[in-house]
Amino acid sequence: MVEPGVSTRSPRYRWVRDIPRRSLALDIVIAGLFFLMLLLVDAGSPATVLVLVVLTAALAVRRFSPALALTLAWLAASVQMLAGEPVLGGDVAILAVLYVTAAYAGPATRRAGLISVGVGALVAGVYLAVAQRGVGHLGTALAQGDIGALVWSTAMLSIVSVAVLGLSWTLGLLTRSRRNARDSRFTQYRAVEEQRAAQREVVVEQERNRIARDMHDVVAHSLAVVIAQADGARYARAQNPEAVDEALTTISTTAREALGDVRILLARLREDVVTGPQPVLADLDRLVEQMRGTGLDIEWTTTGAPAILGSGAQLAVYRIVQEALTNALRHGDTGRGVTLRLDWTADWVAVTIDNALRFPVTPATAAGTGHGLPGMRERALLAGGALTAEPLGGYFRVAAHLPAITVNAAVLPARAPGVRA
Template structure:
């Protein structure tokens, strides 16, 4: 059924030819009732009208001119239109819907004159007939042409409106993609600055340990060995962060001041600030808490920070949030959820393309983690991130 409905749009000429063939058969059957020159004329006019119907969409202007000339010839030769005359209505519609302006005006003028000319030529009336009868009959005969022309104009306006809607939708989609790219670029630039701090910190630690090892190398070889071990471990971590840094696109206007970046140990302070702002938050820590890499700690902190911001914006009144951090054997699980009423609709309305959610995905991807964002089964919203405690590419 869908293919049948779509065929008139994809194969208009084929459909027009089918209708023209049906009109041709009806017109020739009607013409067969006559003899002599009248038979030849009716047959020829029916064939010409059917041919105009076949090409009416590809050449609406010439089809309108041909229809007007063919109708005028019938009036001049005093040949009344038969059943095939319904094709003139189709030509009037086509000129208004698909033809140029002049063809549309020509079809309107021809349709408006069709009634008076038909009454004048084929129904002259008698001396008892008044002008009122002729006027009414002329209006009745011209009305179908005018209605078909008006239908064609409505089709043209509707088609132009749909085209405008499609262009606007395409433009909005391009703008949305551009905004998403800008958000990703800005977020990656910020991540690049933060990774710079991490690498600088690790290199500073290596320099201090190297200086200490050189100082105690002769007097305390064991301390020197421990310092060298610390240098090796810190160097491996710095190398991983540097490799990750090279994969981040960075803008040229990164002139902001560098500052130490927060980690998991700053989460209690973050939650206290959220509570001071009026948000009820529970915080739990499970597993075996231990020191994590700067990249993982910063990612966890930013995820909780952004999730709490979204809860305050979209969670509605009296919302209750819960933050849970679980130190596993090889992974750090961060969970932020709430029981808000408006969070799901508002946060999912953008299809997950908000700048905050883009930042979460970028950060989690940078440390080779997993992120799950969506509504809770019992209502509200949930953000769950799983971050590896061993950085990708580091030795186990």
């Protein structure tokens, strides 16, 4: 893993960082303005101008190459001390260089910056202590005597220097730590999101695989009925022509039901073994009464004339209602009622369940990683319909839209007491 702030270039160019061109251009412009301003403040001998030029160069490349900037800063400081120049306003650039060595540079340059803080503070302390005596060399200062005062002055100035230089380096290190923590949180967030997506894919894939157990039974039974009806109609065509129409009707109905059952992939998805008949629309009454027995207040409304649904579609409606009511009981505000609506048309049935939320949720949180919502979506999708499940204000709505087989009337499930038509 590449450490943040370290260039991904080959080892030959490790001293150079990859930064946007506009960032480098901005640094150069800032350094140019810095140089022009310092010419007005620190203009003096050619040595002063040379020092300012080198410090400006260090300031310009500090983010592009912290190692080069640190080298230029040491070069400028050395020229400044050899020339006997006083403290210049341009020395502020040294603080900026130390900051970037800790904030953006690699381990070697970062350690070099820390060493520079200690060594630079000591050198600056000695230089300033000697300069205070009005001499240009340490030997001359020692020859003046009063070595104790010189040592004391050097120590105090070194402490001040290390505080100033160390503060810049420490601020850079704190910036680096904060950036690394932010990157770590972002990486962790992406990992969690990828894990959730993978879990949802696993849930869907498991449910798709389990339907293979039901494929043989559905297709084999339906094809056997179709073949038997077709053979019977062919043999009885001469003696009883009316039997042909009746057989064709049976074949059509059976084929439509088989098509619906094959598409849903969710018939008995999580039952390892089918031990008995599966729920149909007529069983909704019993389901609603069971949920009411838990204390859930359910208002059930049915509108329109019901149409014929295949067995798989009926199972899908039952399971969607069952899962939605169970979620309302587990996660919703049971102190407020749940609304269940079945809206019939000639070709479709719309199922809507609204329940009050106990706590506010977001769509991302509502997606979850369990079997419930993915299972409901698969049931609706593979029955030829669609399903949405999302929070709306203070409520959570599950809405499914499933197709019917024909426009003929079907048996309406017996409504529980208090249900309005």
